[in-house]
Amino acid sequence: MDFSLNEEQRAWQEKARKFAREEIAPISLKRDAIPDPRETFDWEIIKKGSKLGFRTAVVAREWGGHGIDFVTQAMVMAELAKGDSAIAKTFTQCWKWSHLIAAVCSESQKERFLKPFLADDTYVLGYGLTEPSAGSDNRLPPEEDLKAGLRLKGERRGDEWILNGDKVFIANGSVAKLFFLTVRTNPNAPLREGTTMFLVPNDTPGFRVGKVFNKSGWRFYQNAELIFSDARVPDDNRVGEIDGAFRRRGGDATGDALFGALELAANALGICDAALEEALALARTRRENGALLKDQQIVQLKLGRMQMLTEALRSLVLRAASEMDRQIPSENAGLAMNLATDVVQEVTELNLDLHDTVAPMDPLADKLLRDSIIWSHLAGDTVQRLKVARRIVG
Ligand SMILES: Cc1cc2nc3c(=O)[nH]c(=O)nc-3n(C[C@H](O)[C@H](O)[C@H](O)COP(=O)(O)OP(=O)(O)OC[C@H]3O[C@@H](n4cnc5c(N)ncnc54)[C@H](O)[C@@H]3O)c2cc1C
Incomplete structure (x- = not known):
């Protein structure tokens, strides 16, 4: 198999290597040593990396992103992670979810969320699946308990959905401006038939960030608790069909x-x-x-x-x-x-x-x-x- 990189792939690799060596590595140990997990994050490094395209690297060119291929993505991720793997992950977490906006959201949702994401160096993304009593059960639902898995409840009221419940360990949780959120919209159906996905901006009424979890590794990375108390999300922010979060893309809610x-x-x-x-x-x-x-x-x-x-x-x-x-x-x-x-x-x-x-x-x-x-x-x-x-x- 030929693994030689073409000119464009090498240019991205070199750009990431330089950024990791000159900007990420010098702050890595200092951020890691900060005791309070809320304080380890540094917006300056995110802004600098964003200006070089590391936040928006995978968004298609027709939307104003860079549309880099998977080989380039892998090389860039490895180079950034050599400087600090948690800072690298903060950028690539945005790749995952910006790609999802492009892949599964409606044209009007793309207008409302992809454009601001591209325009703002501090627009970071997250995805809420895990809950205090539902981690692995969301990824591999037990066949003997059809109701297992996430319980964060969504009820329709007119043109809105009222959300109640908590998510935990959510990456970029305390810094993201927008979350994909999986919500149980039919409590009597198994996970794969009763869950709907929504786009939830961080200024949604009734939503707040709880604690930021303290970890021994990846200390820069912000894993937070998301709390929903009668949070109101417009039906316009629903992604795909009602109860259809897991029905597309091979039964994986994100397909990623x-x-x-x-x-x-x-x-x-x-x-x-x-x-x-x-x-x-x-x-x-x-x-x-x-x-x-x-x-x-x-x-x-x-x-x-x-x-x-x-x-x-x-x-x-x-x-x-x-x-x-x-x-x-x-x-x-x-x-x-x-x-x-x-x-x-x-x-x-x-x-x-x-x-x-x-x-x-x-x-x-x-x-x-x-x-x-x-x-x-x-x-x-x-x-x-x-x-x-x-x-x-x-
Ligand atoms: C750094 C970090 C970032 C994360 N980011 C996100 C995020 O952005 N969004 C999000 O939603 N979640 C996120 N998570 C949560 C993560 O997805 C969960 O931690 C994971 O799904 C495991 O769930 P749990 O912690 O509840 O462990 P549990 O489900 O309690 O599992 C504990 C152990 O038991 C094993 N186990 C469980 N069930 C079985 C089984 N049936 N058979 C055999 N072994 C089993 C598991 O493999 C694991 O080793 C993140 C976690 C970390 C550590």
Whole structure:
């Protein structure tokens, strides 16, 4: 398979590399060290990245976006994540949902939401699915309990919907201007037949942001609680049919399972590149008992393994992205996401291990490992692995 990049792909990769090196990396550890999770976010980096196109990269050119292909997306994500994987994810979370506006919303909704998104460097997007008692059950509804899953209630009143309930862990929750929201509109039907999707701006009456969750990794990323108390959403903001959120695009409410998988795999690749670079720099300069670390057999073996795992992940990421560009049906994006969990955690652990021999508590090695733990919750948890495995066995 030919993985050589064309001129445009290389230009995006280089632009992302420069931005990550010059703008993201210098603030990464400082933001990570801030104790209050509400304070870790930095609008300046979002505005700077937005002006370079990193917020609007996937919106089609006819709407004023950049319409970059999946191979470019994967390369850009990896480069940004090498600077800071949580800052990279804040940008790419907007890719997921701006793409969804373009793919499933009506023309008038695109006018009302895509245009302002494109025009405003601080217009960030989110998606609310998870609730205090419904996480995995939304992604893999248990067959024996048809009523399982999200309970946030939506009732029609004239031209409006009245929403009541809470969402939790919502990415970009405290900073987004617009959310896609999945709402139970028929409490007596199973999740896949009783759920409707809405577009909910952050100034919706009756809506407020609750707490911002404190995480050990991805500290820049704002995971918040969204609270709806008789919140009023116009029917004009309904996306698709009533009770039809899960009925389109392969039974996935967003239809973005492929992008989500590629995103997490490519982001992990950036962390691996950062860990490997840090470990090599240490090994080439640090002496122990008079000898450079790089001349010790055990260190060579560890560095060789880090490189092997990272390059294996890179190959699968590029292959999956290339197949997505060519619309070749494949499970490789899902496999790359699951592989990424194992690889990113082993590579960052090996990096910390190397640092521990000479310099315990190296802050970057520590951060990279903490960030990698997020993959156990999002990418390589049992449910994600089960979903990929079930698609493979058919
Ligand atoms: C950084 C981050 C960002 C997030 N962003 C968003 C967001 O933007 N929007 C949103 O809606 N949600 C978001 N989430 C929430 C995320 O989707 C949920 O955490 C996830 O669905 C798991 O749900 P849960 O935490 O309730 O865990 P649970 O559902 O309680 O699962 C706990 C563990 O049990 C396993 N498990 C559960 N059911 C089964 C089963 N049937 N068989 C085998 N194993 C099972 C799971 O794999 C997992 O390992 C985010 C979470 C994190 C950590």
